[in-house]
Amino acid sequence: MTPEYRTALIELLYQLADDNFILAYRGSEWLGLTPHIEEDVAFSSINQNAMGHAAIYYQMLEDLGEGKSDDLALLRPPAAFRNAVLLELKNGPGNYWDAPDYDWAFAVVRHFFFDVFKSIRLNALKKSSYPPLAAAAGKIVTEQAYHLMHWETWFVQLMMSTDEARRRMEKALSLCWADAGGLLSLGKWGAVMAEHGLTATEAEWRDQWRQAIGQSFARVGYVPIGEPGMAHGDGRNGEHTADLGEALSILSEVYRSDPQATGW
Secondary structure, three states: HHHHHHHHHHHHHHHHHHHHHHHHHHOOOOOOOOOOHHHHHHHHHHHHHHHHHHHHHHHHHHHHHOOOHHHHHHHHHHOOOOOOOOOOOOOOOOOEEEEEOOOHHHHHOOOOOOOOHHHHHHHOOOOOHHHHHHHHHHHHHHHHHHHHHHHHHHHHHOOOOOOHHHHHHHHHHHHHHHOOHHHOOOHHHHHHHOOOOOOOOOOHHHHHHHHHHHHHHHHOOOOOOOOOOOOOOOHHHHHHHHHHHHHHHHHHHHHHHHHOOOOO
């Protein structure tokens, strides 16, 4: 393993781990607040799976000498995180314990966008030149189909529902579209990742994602404006919002007070 290959691999693994870790946390904030109890159960299961995926990638990083997996998840500063910014944004005003005024339309669109992307990324990673990563992707992708089906069903049903639901969904679509480009970024090491066969190129990801999302948009009669953007910066390069710092502070509170506690 050359130094260049190792650096690109580590950057990719942080992207994979941090995406799942942060979005699983944002999803967990919906516990008891989803539209109905069946969704509470389903969403909780999805979040547990995503956190498990994050643990797999953090363990790979530990195996490569990056440090303890718990420390990697809970003790790094926000600028060291490589998750897409869209995934760190708050669910809405308030917080879980104090007047949570969360936006279900935003949650649906964000998770739908991500799971379309995650499915594409996992299929590319099954061919990765790093065998442990290829093997993990092959296992994770089997359950990913159900996650995608879940959010696509919500997306279509709400887009085709009442005028009020459509209005809220289109507002959420506009908000998520403004940062969706961050999902598709591979960051400054992207070209090296692709060159060494670690994953597909950024252009391939973008084309596949736009095609898949476009089919769903056509199904519900929605036309986005412009290209997916990075309104709040490129998280793959360590650019983040204050929302991430706040989330990490909450996530790491117990672990920082008792380093013997386990993060998983």
